[in-house]
Structures are given as structure tokens and as C-alpha cells.
Amino acid sequence: MTRIGVVIFPGSNRDRDTLRAIEVAGAEPAALWHEQATLDGVSAVIVPGGFAYGDYLRAGVIARFSPIMRAVSAFAADGGLVLGICNGFQVIAEAGLVPGALLRNRGLRFLGRDVHLAIERFDTPFTALAGPRRPLRVPIAHGEGCYFADPATLAALDRDGQVLFRYVHPDGTPAGEAGDPDNPNGSLRAIAGVINARGNVAGLMPHPECAIEPLLGSDDGLGIIRSLVESAGAAAHAGSAPSLAGSAA
């Protein structure tokens, strides 16, 4: 079975949710402790939500320096699949694995609610099985999720198809930038998630791993987790970069 790793920092708090979501999506979850320097041969890595190292100073910045992140960066550099969710997105953004930064929500309050999300591309390892249903309804829970990048970077992201998820109104029309409750944190261009240029590292603020069963309000997030599981399985099977990097690390 495909093994997907979940990084556990001190202060991670959606690690168990993520491990379980991987199981539900049909793969074998593997916990990766922040102090370890290797990835135990997993086929993909999820950096989960929470408050790594308390999110003190700036969300994600202290976690970025932990030993496991060196391994994650090397894995990503070798083409390994990495998904950062919420705090995990903040961590990989601080680590420079994806472009941009996550600022305080414009309303200056933590927000925990459901949002609507459009998937902008279905040809990535993170979204291949996520269609066609949209917009997705998934929960958010964060205080620092306002996506920021300078104008040139923003233009390039849109041009190169690196915007993976966008906040939208319930009817699917794009949310505004400021003063629109459907863009909960005031992210520039309503960006909720991005992918790196190479297409193997993605991050998003909402929580697909907490939207995997109707009992809890939505299973719209399952397609994202399943996409990752399938892509990781395919990559491992083909003996391509991810598994090599994992065993070599």
C-alpha cells in the first residue's frame, strides 16, 4: 500500500485528522517526527495544520528550521509530492517551497467556518481526482491566512497556472479581494492555495482532510486527499523520484 507521511511538529494539531484522512483515502499513513532527518521512504508528505512551535513570532517560521523540514525540502527538490495544509502551508511558504506569504487575516480575527473553494486546475497530482464537483465546501480555521505576494509574482502565478485554489461565492463566482465575507481572510486575488512551478508542491489554507465524510458536514475534500494518494502511488510504482528520494534521504 502507498505510504503517505504526516509531519508532526510540537504544536501540530490536525496531525491525527490527517493520518485518518489518508487511511480513509486508501493509503497507509506514517507519522514523521519533527526531529527525524529522513522521511522513512514515504511516497508523499503532508505538512498538517496546527500551531507548530506555537506559531510564535510568525506562523510557520520556527518549524521551518526543524530537521524534518530539511528532509522535506530535499524530497521536494527531487520531485517528491508535498502538500501543506493550513499551518503546513504557512510552513512550506516560510521554507520557500511555494511562492508567497500568509499574513494576518485582514479582519484581525481567527476564523473558523466553512468556505467555498474553486479548483483552478485538475491536471495536478493534488486535484486530478477532485473534479468535477465544485465549488467545494471545506472548513477553514486560521488567523494568518491572507495570501500575499508582490504584483509581479501574482501576475506570474496567474499566467503560469500556479493558483490551485481560489475562494469563491457559493454559486462559484470568484470572491472579491477585500470586504467580501466569502474571501474570509482578504487573500490577494482570493487565492486559497498555490502550487510550485514544478507542480509537485502545493499548499492551501482550508482543510480538505476535515471534509471527508457527510456526517461532518462535507466530503468535498476527499477528492484532494485521494488525488494525492493516487499520484503518490503511481509515482512510487514508476520508481520515480519520490520513493528514490525517500530512501536515499
Add this chain to the structure above:
Amino acid sequence: MTLEPAAGPPAETPLHRALGLTDEELDAIVARLGRAPNDLELAMFSVMWSEHCSYKSSKPLLATLPTHGADVVAGPGENAGVVSIGDGLAVAFKIESHNHPSAVEPYQGAATGVGGILRDIFAMGARPVAVLDALRFGDPADARTRHLVDGVVRGVGGYGNCVGVPTVGGELVFDPSYQGNPLVNVMAIGVLEERLLTRAAAPGPGNLVVLFGSATGRDGIGGASVLASATFGDDAAGASKRPSVQVGDPFAEKLLIEASLELVEAGLVEGLQDLGAAGITCGVSETADRAGTGIEVDLDAIPRREPAMAPFEVMISESQERMVAIVRPERRAAVEAVCARWNLPCAVIGRVTADGDIAVTSEGRELARVPARALTSDAIVHHRLAAPPERRRAAPAPGAPDEATDLLPERGMDPGAVLLALVGSPNLASRRPVYEQYDSTVQANTVARPGRGAAIVRLDGGGAGRPARQPARGIVATTDSVAPVGALDPWLGAALSVAEATRNVSITGARPLGVTNCLNFGDPTRPEAFWQLGEAVRGLADACRALGLPVTGGNVSLYNESPAGRILPTPEIGVVGLLDDVERHVGPAFVRGGDHVVLAGRATPGLAGSDYARLAGLAPEDGPPGIDLELEARLQRFVREAIHAGLVASAQDVSGGGLGVAVAEACLWSGIGAELRLPIASSPAVDLFGESPSRILLSARPDAMPRLLELGRAFDVPIEAIGLTGGRRVVIELAGAGATGAAEERGSRVADSVDVAVADLRHAWDHGLARALGWDELGAGAPEGR
């Protein structure tokens, strides 16, 4: 009366009084020691014999509560109540106040309140799975109130969100009586494998006392800092500069949770105790007393955050995020390894002894020696004077003849307009602006989030190495307090609170497991306040007995008075229930058009204490509605049975704002209207907006109706079909002799029908709170800091 705060105690004030102990209490200490205490011992007594730690005024009252139940595995006296739920699992839960710290520093007060109650849960070996916050403030338009609400809500979120425990419910109530003294009560719930149940005891002389978590600073020394000037030569200014505000570190708490649970799961600890009020003194004396042992504390071994701390400061510091474990010597290394893994400082600070004393040593010298019992179970008990107020308004006895207090047509009010006003009023409007600041979904088990009715959290979801159970069960939780009625009749207020909280659990289909409570009252040396406390405890006990429920724990907060006034006596009731199959829970919103709407129970007269009374005024001699506890018990059994039999589509409690608001909510949550014809038993105001208890608004498919009505008869519960769901308006026609007669006598038309668009109700409900608090809709608030 002092006009200016004194910089320090005048030289002639005896130390014990400066520490808050009375002469009588000093005598009692001397009697227990057989000698005069030294200053360190006196400091230890002063914190342990505080009302907060000793329950010296409330203990005799609490002893009258029903606490037994077949499934109760830990009751009052433990850090949290624990009830077995079968399959080897148990649920731990408790509610606690942090009123006074929150009044001083709302963010940190609320944050450390969350931290404290969570520690009580995982000290039992339970993983915290849910938090509920019950908040009460003064006038929402007042600047000070707004500052407090903002800070408290940020504090609850700031802590709970970070530690990864979902905040799934709570309350937010405004009443002028809380203007100078807000209430911040927090309830936490945890789940544990019963075999891992851990007690806060220190058995086995020779065992080690291990302190782990944050280092000890001068936090919360507060009143005791007089000792610094009195005995340690600090000048008064220096003493007053010592910080008394405790600052919480939720990140440290998260590590503490994981480390504590790992220690418990690995079987490495004999006992576990959180350190809160009275710090190490409380931790060691309570654990020793529970085991009939003593503890010798090596002061020098305690990790400090600050230089030059005096012994008394170390012993009574309330630094947050600390735990004490009792550990066998051969397991020391294993315990240290777990703490190191979680990067938590950890130190052996003492040993369990057989002599029953708490001894404190430093550099080989003994600084204090006090019997553990004298600090805890044998602390002084005060039998306070109780006296009822001279004038009070009592509820009519159950079954008393109805007396119309029909203000509604008299004032020429359109009941639809009243309904809109109620739905948008600060106490009834949506709490979304508040609970959206909380993470309610972390742990991926929240089935019913905050917003409508009781919270539901799935158990047995599986994952992380644990098998999923089929069907998955669920925990249902709520907090409630009917404080305005308690001000008129404290017995009734407490009984109504228990009835409402348990009803809110029962209407989901869950079986209530037990009751926890936080008694927020005034100065117990004031006979009327103490009478209120006594009556409330009696009401709590009576209601729990009638419903067959144990009180598994709680907390008492007294002296909730300020120059601005006294709070309504507020018995905050927390209830936890169990759903055998979480998928089959029933919600409060209508689910489809064409269902029958059914009212189970019957309105009784009395409007005092209701939201309608607050909005519209009422006859001065009107009393609050009474309660028939037997009917309440039957009603709750009926609704659980009906849900179990699959007869119920939705079930909504009738409480704040009465039946009118209950209908409005069931509609506006679903977007489905209703057309109802309400038989008026006493008066339109009472039947529409009265808050008499023991009523449930149900909806059911037409084909379920015969069996539902039959079940009502079987349980001897009055039950009436009052209309159908459907459309986009809420229409309630008021029918029956009572209404027509009363209204016609006054020469007005029968009280007009309620006829309001669901969308209008929704709008009023959505925006009422933000408007009342002056928050803009996106939630931009005051800058941090202040």
C-alpha cells in the same frame, strides 16, 4: 472604607489578616498544628484555605448533592467527573469559572481559564475532545463590556484553537447585573480508556514527585505578595510590582497534554495532578491527602523562571502549564525521556513519605511542616448564615389555575414585530460572530458545530491506530443557566437550568450521563447571598434526583459582586449525553415541507425572567413559570423514545423567547416556513413568548403521527399537532377561547397572527449580535494589546 489603595499593609495589620485569614481561622490553624505557623506555613494555609481551594462556605451544601450512579467511576472530589460508557471507554467532564481573572485581564483570564479546565481533564488520563464556554456580560452597548467580550472571546479562541481542542458550544448572555463582574465559565470534555483512569493521588512512600511543564515564576502571587514586604524586606512598592496576572502559553499546554497522555498510556505514573490555584502547595497536599501519605518537597529542585524567588513564592506560585506526577523510582528515567521528547522541563522535586506531612526543605533545612490533611480535607468549614429576602416572587405551584398576563394585545403590539425584535435581540440573535473565532472542527469529529442546539462530537471515529466502531457513538454537550429566574427564586432557577440543559441533550436522542455545575454566586457572608446559594444547591439536587442523574463535579465561584452591583445568582449547568449511533441524531431545524409540527408539553403561566419580559415589560406582580419535575422527566424520556423509534424529524427546545422564537429558529435555520394554529391556553403572550419549561417543538412525517401521539399518551405527556411545515413564511394563528375572550374584553381584535417572512427573521437573527456589539461584519476589531 479605604479611599485610596494602600501601598502595603499598615505595620499594625497582623500578617494573617493581610493574607486574608480571619482571627478565627488563625486559631484553627494553631489548633491543627499545635503551635503557631511560621510565615511560609501561614502563606500555604492562606491559599489553601481560600474559598476557591477549600470550599469552606459551600462544602456542607455540596454534600447534599446526589453523586452516585451505576456508571460513575469518578465523582466530585476528583479533578473531573468520569462516567463509563461501555466498550472500555469513559467520558470525563467538568466546568470551572475564571470570572475574576477575566474581569481584570480578559484575554489572559479567559485563556488561562481554558488551560486550567483542560488540565483537569487530562489529569484524569483523558484526551480532551471538546470545550464549551459559558459567558455572561453587562450591557453590550457599553465600551467596557465590548472590551471584555472582545478580550474574552479572543482569549478562549487563542488558547483553545492552539491546543487543538474544538470549541463546540457555550453561551453568551448580556444582563446589566454582570456589568462589573462578568462570568467566564469553561467546560471541557475528554475521552479515555477506562483502564487508564488516573487519580490525583500520591500513593507509595518512597515514590518520586515529578514536576513537569513550564518553569515556576512569580505568576499569580497576588494578595500573598504582602509577605514579600512583611517578611522578606522588600519595600511595599517592590511587592506591588510583582505581577499577579497569569499569562497562558497554549503551546506549552499542547505539549503537556501529549506528554501527560503518553505517560498515562505507558503506565508510568501512579498519580497525576494539575497545578492551578495555590500551585505546588495544592498539588502536593491534595495528592498526599487522597492517598493518606505525606510529601517532602525539595524547594531547591524546582525549576524557576525568575531569580531570587522567596520560598513562599515558589510554593504558591500559580504559573500555568505545570503538572505533578507521582512516579516509582525505577520509572524515573522513562518519565524523563517522555518529557524530553516533548521538550518539557521536568524535575524530581520531592518524595512521598508515610508521615502524612507536607514538608518543605531547602539546603538541608526544613522550612515548613504541615499535615497534608490540615491544608485540604481538614480545612476549616464555615457554617454561614442564610436568610431569604423579605420580598420575593414565587412561581405558581404546578397545576395552579391559569392567570392571564396578556400584555400583548393590550399594548397593541404586532406579535410578528415582537418576534422579529426578539430574534434579533442581543441575547437571542446568532452567536456566529463569536463562535467563528473558535476552531470547532479540529479533531475531525464535530458533528453538530456551535450555532443551533447542543453540540455533538463523534466518538469511535477510528484513525490514528484506533479501530472505528460501528455504529460510531456520539457525545452531546450543552451548558445552560436560567439566571434571571434564579434572581426571583434560586431553587427554581437551578431546577430550570438543569431541566433545560438536560432537555437540550435529550432532544438529540442522547441519554444524559451526568451533570457538572459551576455555582456563580455572591458574598457568602451576606445571609441573602448564602441563602441563594443554598436554595440553588437544593434546586440542583432536586432536579437531578427527579431526572435520575448524578452530579459528577463542578466548581463554586463566590464573591461575584462589584461596586456596580451583584450578579444574578447563576448556577451554570453542564450536561454530557451519549448517542448510541451518532448518525441517527436529530437536529432542531425543520427538515422538509409537509411535516407535521407538534408541541409536546404545555405552557404554564408566568413571564417573569423571560426575554419577552425584558423587551416588553410585564405586570409587576407576575412571577416566573414553575416546573413540574416529574413531567420534565417523562417528557425527556418520551422524546428519546420517539427519536429512537424513528418518529421524529426535528426536535427543538422551547426556551429563550418561548415557542415563537423556537418556531422561528426551526424555520430560519432550514429556510422552511411553517403554518401553525396555536391554541391559547392562558394568554397570547404566555403561549407565544413565555418561557415555561418542559416543552419541545417536534416535526414529524405525516405517517409517523399516529405512533407519536400514542407514545405521548403512553408517557403521559400533553402533545398536540399545531400545523405543518412549508412555505417561506412563519404564520402562527392564535386560536381558542382564552385568547379571543381576553382580547375581545379589552375591545381589540384577537391578537393578530404572527406572519413574518423567514428571510426577514433570518436577517434579524444573523445581524443582531454584531450590531449590538458594534462589530463590523468581517470581524475587524480593536488592535491587540488593549
Add this chain to the structure above:
Amino acid sequence: MSSQFRFAVNVLPKDGILDPQGRAVEGSLGHLGIEGVSGVRVGRRVELTVTAVDEAAARATAERLASELLANPLIESYVVEGTRREPVR
């Protein structure tokens, strides 16, 4: 005639008050391979421009803002730093 003055208000946790952020920074130094750093305190810095008739009046405004809005006197202390006169724009 009024001028503009730029101030900075430094707000830091009071001595003796727990500073979880400062502790977290200290705890991360190992991973960064940085040695010899201690006593870390983390606070806020607020920079602002005050338009007033003279520096004394401007400073009084900055002080008021600091004490009433920017710092929580129970747990934080502040210092108003300044000033640099700016041309009125």
C-alpha cells in the same frame, strides 16, 4: 502652524511576566545553529506620525496613544521613542 513628528512605541512584556514567544525563539536557536543568545523578549513596535504645534504636544499624543491603546499596563511596559521632525506633506 503645525509640524509632523515621527515616533516609535516599543511595547514589551513586563519583567517577570511570562513571554512564551521569547521562549519559543530561544528554543529554536539550536536548529538555526546560533549560539550565545539569551534573554529574548518579544514585543510590538508601532511607528506613527503625529501632527501637532510642537514636539511636546506631539509627544503627549504619542504617550496617550501608547498608554491607552497600544500597551496593556497589566502585563506590558512601553517606551516612546522619537523623534524626527518631518516636513508637513
Add this chain to the structure above:
Amino acid sequence: MSSQFRFAVNVLPKDGILDPQGRAVEGSLGHLGIEGVSGVRVGRRVELTVTAVDEAAARATAERLASELLANPLIESYVVEGTRREPVR
């Protein structure tokens, strides 16, 4: 022989970066009845002690900490302020 040096690092949002906290401060001036305040920027201030052989080495450490940890160059700029030599305790 090494000495201790105390530094402060001021981290502020770069020009052009959203600063909702600064806006919030400006927005609440009205309630306080404070006038003439503008251009509010809210950032962080970190104070720390560095033990090193000399001031240059100490400052280098503080600079490294500031650039690698305390500020995110995408969105923030920083200034290292110092220094006051402290007696080694």
C-alpha cells in the same frame, strides 16, 4: 574572554504591504478622541542578549537571527539596534 551585548531588532511591514493592524489602530483613534495621528505601522520588536568575544561578532549573530528568523524578507524589513554592553553574570 567574552562579553554580553544587548540588541533590539525592529521588524516592520515593508512599504506597500497590507498592515491591517496599523489600520485598526488608526480606526480606533476616533473613539479615544485622539487627533493628528497618521501613518501607523505595527510590527515586532525583539530584544535579546548576545554573548560574544566582541561587539562585531555579537552584532553579526543578531543580524543573522534577524534576517533568518525574525523577519520574512518577502514582507518585512528590519533594523538591528544596539548596543549596550552588559556585565557577564
